[in-house]
Amino acid sequence: MNRRLGAGWLTAAAVVVLTFVAACGSSGGTGATSKGTVTVAGFNFPESSVLAELYGQALAHDGYSVNYKLNLGTRKVVAPALQSGQIDIYPGYAASELEYYNNGAGEATADPVATTAKLNTYLAKLNAEALTPSQAFDGNAYAVTKATAARYNLKTLSDLTPIAGELVFGAGPECPTYKFCLPGLSSVYGLHFKQTLTLDTDGPATRAAFKNGSIQVGLVFSSDADLNALGLVVLQDDKHMIAADNVVPVVRTAIATDEVKKVLNNIDANLTTADLVTMNGQVELLHQDADAVASAYLQQHSYFA
Amino acid sequence: MQARLFLDIVDPWINWTWLSTHIPYVLGAVQEHLTLTAIALVGGLVIALPLGIAARRWTNLHLRPAALTVFGAFYTIPSIALFALLIPYTGLGILTAEIPLVGYNVLILVRNVLVGLDSVPPEVLDAADGMGYRPFARLIRVELPLALPAIFAGLRVATVSTIGIVTITAVIGLGGLGQLILRGLIESFHTPLVVATALCIVLAFVADLAIALAQRLAVPWARNP
Amino acid sequence: MSLLQATWQWLTDPAHWHGIDGIPTRVEEQVHLSLESVAIGALIALPVGIVLGHYGRFGNLAINISNVGRAVPSFGILVIAFQVFGLGDVPIVIALTALAVPPMVTNSYVALREVDPDIKDAARGMGYRGLAQLVRVELPLAVPLIMAGVRTSAVQVVATATLAALIAGGGLGRYIVDGLARSDNPRTLAGALLVAALALATELLLAGLERALVPRGIRLLLASSTRRASTFKTA
Numbered sequence: 100m101n102r103r104l105g106a107g108w109l110t111a112a113a114v115v116v117l118t119f120v121a122a123c124g125s126s127g128g129t130g131a132t133s134k135g136t137v138t139v140a141g142f143n144f145p146e147s148s149v150l151a152e153l154y155g156q157a158l159a160h161d162g163y164s165v166n167y168k169l170n171l172g173t174r175k176v177v178a179p180a181l182q183s184g185q186i187d188i189y190p191g192y193a194a195s196e197l198e199y200y201n202n203g204a205g206e207a208t209a210d211p212v213a214t215t216a217k218l219n220t221y222l223a224k225l226n227a228e229a230l231t232p233s234q235a236f237d238g239n240a241y242a243v244t245k246a247t248a249a250r251y252n253l254k255t256l257s258d259l260t261p262i263a264g265e266l267v268f269g270a271g272p273e274c275p276t277y278k279f280c281l282p283g284l285s286s287v288y289g290l291h292f293k294q295t296l297t298l299d300t301d302g303p304a305t306r307a308a309f310k311n312g313s314i315q316v317g318l319v320f321s322s323d324a325d326l327n328a329l330g331l332v333v334l335q336d337d338k339h340m341i342a343a344d345n346v347v348p349v350v351r352t353a354i355a356t357d358e359v360k361k362v363l364n365n366i367d368a369n370l371t372t373a374d375l376v377t378m379n380g381q382v383e384l385l386h387q388d389a390d391a392v393a394s395a396y397l398q399q400h401s402y403f404a
Numbered sequence: 405m406q407a408r409l410f411l412d413i414v415d416p417w418i419n420w421t422w423l424s425t426h427i428p429y430v431l432g433a434v435q436e437h438l439t440l441t442a443i444a445l446v447g448g449l450v451i452a453l454p455l456g457i458a459a460r461r462w463t464n465l466h467l468r469p470a471a472l473t474v475f476g477a478f479y480t481i482p483s484i485a486l487f488a489l490l491i492p493y494t495g496l497g498i499l500t501a502e503i504p505l506v507g508y509n510v511l512i513l514v515r516n517v518l519v520g521l522d523s524v525p526p527e528v529l530d531a532a533d534g535m536g537y538r539p540f541a542r543l544i545r546v547e548l549p550l551a552l553p554a555i556f557a558g559l560r561v562a563t564v565s566t567i568g569i570v571t572i573t574a575v576i577g578l579g580g581l582g583q584l585i586l587r588g589l590i591e592s593f594h595t596p597l598v599v600a601t602a603l604c605i606v607l608a609f610v611a612d613l614a615i616a617l618a619q620r621l622a623v624p625w626a627r628n629p
Numbered sequence: 630m631s632l633l634q635a636t637w638q639w640l641t642d643p644a645h646w647h648g649i650d651g652i653p654t655r656v657e658e659q660v661h662l663s664l665e666s667v668a669i670g671a672l673i674a675l676p677v678g679i680v681l682g683h684y685g686r687f688g689n690l691a692i693n694i695s696n697v698g699r700a701v702p703s704f705g706i707l708v709i710a711f712q713v714f715g716l717g718d719v720p721i722v723i724a725l726t727a728l729a730v731p732p733m734v735t736n737s738y739v740a741l742r743e744v745d746p747d748i749k750d751a752a753r754g755m756g757y758r759g760l761a762q763l764v765r766v767e768l769p770l771a772v773p774l775i776m777a778g779v780r781t782s783a784v785q786v787v788a789t790a791t792l793a794a795l796i797a798g799g800g801l802g803r804y805i806v807d808g809l810a811r812s813d814n815p816r817t818l819a820g821a822l823l824v825a826a827l828a829l830a831t832e833l834l835l836a837g838l839e840r841a842l843v844p845r846g847i848r849l850l851l852a853s854s855t856r857r858a859s860t861f862k863t864a
Contacts, residue, residue: 140577145591168496170586171577175812176491185495272807297650297797297807298716303592304797307716386415386422386593388429480784480828482791482802482864485821488809489632508862561699568702568863575795575809582704589708589796597712601705608700 133164137354140168140177140186144301145382145389146237146322146375150190152393153370154348157362157402169389173273173300174199181351182225188363191349193218193232194342198278200225205278207342214343226352230360233367235375237322238344239279242331247315255337256288259316268292269314271300279341280318287340292316322372324380346370369400419595430584430596434603437580440570441611443502445562448509453555455510456517457543468518475511483508483569487576501573508569509562516558520551549623556619563615564608571604581607635815636822645819650803652823658799659827663787666722670729670782675775678734682741682771683763691738698731703789703863711796721793728789728863729782736778740771773843780835788828789864791820801827 137158141151148169155165168186171177178199180186193214194207200221207214211232218229243253251262259266268290274280275295284290296313298304301320306329308314319326319333321341326333348363378396381387423430459467486504494500524547532546574582581600588597630638639645646652681691703724710720744767752766791802804820807813 143590168577170574170583170590171496172575173810175810176496179492179812180496183495185497272810297803299797303589303711304716306592307711308797311715311717313716383591386419386591386595388426477825479862480788480825481821482788482805482824484791484795484802484809484864485805485817485824488805488817489814489821491809492812492814512862564696564699565862567700568704571702571704572792572864574704581702585702585705585708589711592712594712597705597708601702601709604702604705605697605700609696612696612700 134162134358135354136164136166137187137359138166138168138185140171140180140189142174142177142189143170143172144320146320146379147190148389149375149378149382149393150346151188152390153366153396154188154190154363156390156393156397157366158359160397160402161358161362163359173271175273181227181349184351184353187354188348188350191229191347192237192344193229193347194238194344195279196229196347196349197221203276203278203282207278209339209343211343211345211347215345215347218347222349227349228352228355230348230350230355231364231367232343232345232347233370234372235322235346235367235370236344236372237320237346237375238341240319240321240323240333240336240341241284241316242309242319242326242333243316244309245330245332248332248334253334255335256284256290256340257337259334260289263290263292263316266292266315267294267296267313268316269296269298269305269308270318271302271305272297273300274318279344283340287338322375322379323383324376325383328384346375366397366402415592415594417594417598422595423599426596430599430603433580433584433600434607435580436578437567437570437582437604437607440498440501440505440573440578440580441563441566443498444505444509444566444570445559447502447506448513448562449559451506452510452513452517456514456521459514459518460521461539471514472511475507475514478504478507479511483572484575487573491576496576498578500576501570501578505566505569505573509566512562512565513555513558516554516561517551520554520558521547523554524550552623553619556615556623560612560615563611567604567608567611571600632814632818636818639815639819640822655799655801655803656823656827658793659787659790659801659824662718662721662725662790662793662798662800663783663831665718666725666786666790667729667779667783669722670726670786671733671779673726674730674733674778674782675737678737678778679741679763679768679771679775682738683767685742688738688742691734695731695735698727698734699863701727703728703792704795707792707796716797718793718798720796721790721798724792725786725790729786732781732785733775733778736781737771737775740774740778741767743774744770769844770847773839773847776835776839776843780832780839783835784828784832785863787831788824788862791824792864 137155139151139155139158141147151167151169155167159165168180171180171186174195177186177189181189193211197207197214197218198205200218206217215229215232222228241256247253247266251258253259270280274297276282281295296308298308298314298317301318301323305314305317305319309317309329309331319331321333346367348367350359350363374396378392381392382389455467455471458465459471483504486507487500490500490503494503528546528550529542532542537546571579571582571585573579574586579586581604584596584600588594588600648654677694678691681687706727707720707724710723714720714723748766748770749762752762757766790800791805793800794802794806801820801824804816804823808815808817808820
């Protein structure tokens with residue numbers, strides 16, 4: 100009887116231990132000497148994953164130990180994570196970062212350098228800094244279906260002004276309070292839509308809403324590669340509401356050594372908007388992995404030479 | 405089977421080529437999923453077992469109604485909410501994911517620990533006392549073994565439940581197979597989505613079977629329908 | 630201001646009680662989704678469980694349906710359904726119905742199996758056969774456990790309906806998901822509390838309904854078995 104009970108406990112314990120062993124399995128050995136560990140995060144859309152992978156792989160190649168936290172969330176989740184030190188780097192967009200850190204004060208302009216400089220005045224107080232902005236640009240863009248564009252003869256956002264009241268607009272949860280979204284559309288273009296649906300920020304719900312006709316105008320990103328395939332066309336920002344949303348790495352000062360800055364700035368110096376569109380296409384249309392796409396890009400541009 | 409031309413982009417439900425080139429990626433997700441699940445189960449048990457035992461022993465503390473009420477209330481709160489609320493305090497890591505998961509498991513397991521211990525016939529307890537067992541020894545050698553069937557039943561329910569909820573930790577950057585589901589959603593890419601969902605079901609089955617087997621080994625004198 | 634105070638303020642703000650994102654609207658959406666899912670689930674699950682339980686064969690089938698059902702991740706089903714059906718209620722209803730079915734199948738199967746064989750013998754002796762026996766004798770005795778299954782399903786569904794917000798759906802999950810996206814914790818906590826309250830209300834309402842519907846005699850007879858219902862969380 101005692102032996103049976105003993106065997107029972109032993110088995111139960113074995114199950115637990117085995118589960119642990121299986122689960123904690125291989126955590127992968129790190130390189131012998133590492134210059135330190137950095138955590139790179141990305142927003143929850145594919146382009147951000149690609150950019151994060153670009154930064155991360157370049158740093159890894161340079162000898163750093165890199166952790167990734169991709170698809171982490173919106174800026175409201177990612178920025179606090181940086182401030183609290185849970186992540187070290189994220190690929191930001193200059194004007195949007197500025198308007199986030201200055202609480203929507205409206206200081207961003209079309210000049211990426213000036214915008215980034217202003218951004219750094221805010222980041223300095225938070226022990227962070229933005230490096231050199233890239234010429235690669237990705238800002239909010241507003242799209243309509245080709246059918247809608249044809250029907251109302253739409254080419255620019257100004258064309259929307261007279262008919263906005265007949266249309267339904269879809270965007271993400273942060274749109275109503277985000278300067279380059281509803282407030283901007285309203286103040287710069289005088290757009291007042293029939294209805295605004297809260298969907299997601301350039302995500303699957305917005306695309307689905309276009310498809311089933313729930314919305315006629317929607318928020319997308321200017322470097323999206325799948326718009327044409329989805330039958331969408333972007334309306335031109337003729338009054339220049341969107342400011343300099345150039346790609347810029349936002350890093351914690353603690354890890355922003357000259358070496359790190361050099362690696363990151365090197366990537367951004369050569370990154371173009373066309374590159375963004377191409378890489379987005381590979382991820383969104385060809386379903387390639389963000390890390391593979393980033394890897395291929397780095398190889399092509401001889402970063403690993 | 406081709407996907408409906410919902411987005412006018414043809415995308416098979418399972419792209420076998422993609423799958424064959426992404427085995428490590430998928431297995432890595434499975435491993436992360438299992439790790440999160442295992443931690444939640446062990447954590448739940450580590451809390452539920454002493455809690456259940458204490459609730460029965462020190463009835464004047466009214467631990468039983470208190471525990472059931474507190475953890476019961478916790479149980480009704482959706483996991484996404486708990487993750488979101490914990491982020492400012494516990495950050496974006498495993499702790500944030502595990503606190504709710506462990507909390508849910510405590511409820512399931514403590515109920516079963518209590519039912520199991522309650523079900524020990526009083527005659528057996530008397531006999532044990534008569535044989536000279538002191539309270540602690542009686543607990544370890546008589547009561548708990550007899551309570552094992554109920555505890556194992558609870559473990560099975562907790563395991564299958566946890567495997568499902570772990571997918572939701574993807575919204576805070578974790579989640580193992582949940583990450584594949586999220587990728588399927590964000591990129592409108594069917595294969596990781598379908599593969600991950602199928603694997604969750606398989607994992608749940610295998611885990612359930614493993615625990616049932618362990619139960620059969622550990623508690624050969626009892627069969628649970 | 631602490632989180633609790635801020636949440637209280639959010640909940641008592643009259644602006645949050647109006648309009649498309651107001652509390653009444655969101656609660657109504659949550660209830661609507663849940664009702665639809667539990668109803669459809671019941672339509673599928675109860676006949677299956679009752680028939681299998683009555684004939685006593687394929688008992689393993691009932692258990693297996695339940696086991697498979699429990700293993701299915703709601704998030705996965707939701708996204709798959711979204712890929713097929715797009716925006717709207719259909720994906721979440723599918724996912725929630727899949728969630729609602731297993732407890733109702735299990736409980737109705739067990740409920741029918743647990744009917745005292747002596748009573749069934751007596752019924753047969755009184756001339757009841759087949760369908761009549763099922764409907765007039767077995768079902769009334771099985772109602773408490775079946776209702777317990779419906780209650781379990783309903784509470785799970787009400788809580789899990791929050792997932793609808795992940796695919797831009799409505800319901801109380803919106804407060805949670807939007808709160809997460811905006812780092813607006815009072816909104817998230819308010820949403821969480823509202824869902825918990827709704828789940829509790831569902832539990833109490835259905836328990837009360839059950840008490841009202843089941844004859845006292847049967848309730849006393851089956852007092853012990855109604856505790857069998859076990860809740861099961863999937864979100």
